[in-house]
Amino acid sequence: MFRFTAALAGMAIAAALGFVSAANAEDGFRMGLLVPGSVSEEGWNRIAYDALKRVETELDAGVSYVELHDNPATFETAFRNYASQGYDVVLGHGFQFEDAALTVAPDYPDTTFLISSSHIHDGNVVGLDTDSSQPFYLMGILAAMTGDAAGLVGGMEIPPIHDAFEGFRLGAASVSPDFRMSEIYIGSFTDISAAKEAALSLVAQGADFLVPNANAAGLGVIQAAKESNVGTFSVYSDHRAVARKNILGVYVADYGQGIVRIASEVKKGSFAPASNIVFGLRDTDVMHFELNPEAEPAVAENVRAAIDAARTQIIAGDIRTRSRDN
Known part of the structure; x- marks a missing residue:
């Protein structure tokens, strides 16, 4: 199974002009990730990377990620490269990916485009809003x-x-x-x-x-x-x-739990949201707020x-x- 590991992350910049095509040999369910920064940093981007790795492990998926360092000019190209290779799901990890996904999605109706921190719901572009x-x-x-x-x-x-x-x-x-x-x-x-x-x-x-x-x-x-x-x-x-x-x-x-839930539905063909997806405190498997006993x-x-x-x-x-x- 193809794995786009940190060792290949240096190829991420190439995604803007011509995505690495090794994934074309992979059959089965695949998910791509676009992050506006480095997945090595603890915080927002790391959350998305950890979610992707859970999809890989729990859904036996081929996965890949691209670090775009908050450069909007590359977003559309990266989305298009993933979709043209037949990826089932592509997650743009941030509100800033909305416009690019909306531009690309009509050309690839069989790909589900997910956008973090977004309220969008337009065809195969679906926002995932963690209600912070x-x-x-x-x-x-x-x-x-x-x-x-x-x-x-x-x-x-x-x-x-x-x-x-x-x-x-x-x-x-x-x-x-x-x-x-x-x-x-x-x-x-x-x-x-x-x-x-x-x-x-x-x-x-x-x-x-x-x-x-x-x-x-x-x-x-x-x-x-x-x-x-x-x-x-x-x-x-x-x-x-x-x-x-x-x-x-x-x-x-615990964004990974929410992503695994949705990706599993996409894989089974049962993902048919009527609106954007909102995770909140009621989703105890996704969102946690606890007091620090050492404060x-x-x-x-x-x-x-x-x-x-x-x-x-x-x-x-x-x-x-x-x-x-x-």
Whole structure:
């Protein structure tokens, strides 16, 4: 079975002009992945890579990935190269892949194009929306019950990040309308130094909580929290080893479970969504938010109770965590 391993990742740039054709010899179910960065970095891109590897193992699939480093000019070509080779599923890991998929998909009706962090549903292009506004709402409750101000650091001002931060703001406002919040977008998902600098500037303005949502660059926010001894959260991956005492909560998206679920349906021919796919706190196999038992000071019992109550209400649909429709 063909495997496009890290050793072949250097060929990824060639995907923009002519994709590696070795996969043409592979029969059976195949899935391709486009990521805007490196899969070696913990965080957003690594989540997609781990999902792809699970599809490979659990569905006995041929898999391949392309690292495009957030270069929109190459997205359409990479999609087309995968589809022209007969790949069954191609996942563009990020909202920024929508336009390219919509351009290519009509020419390849037998390929399912999945787009992470997207609300799209147009023919064989289907958005997979991990609704991060839900766990961010819980973070907002925690921050507002234990602090005075939060600094939010985003990679780019795109809808998925806006939604997550809106969830945080709504959660905080449900506790204290006077809780102060400031946002900075660094214009990158990989620049750890820029994220750290932005976070430190927010601390200087009075933030006693730092909230990252910048993929790999978010590590800089956590580093700043440790240096400034303020609270923070681990987002998408578990970074407690970096700032064990400062991270109060950990949000991990087991995106792989959701991808395996969908890819399995595609393989069986039963995938027929009526809308985009939304994973939320109700999908306990996909989305996890837990408090850090090693945080100092520990999260108080009344805060834990408030978070648990809000989680139950969100799952029941009694709390709306973002204004944008699914």
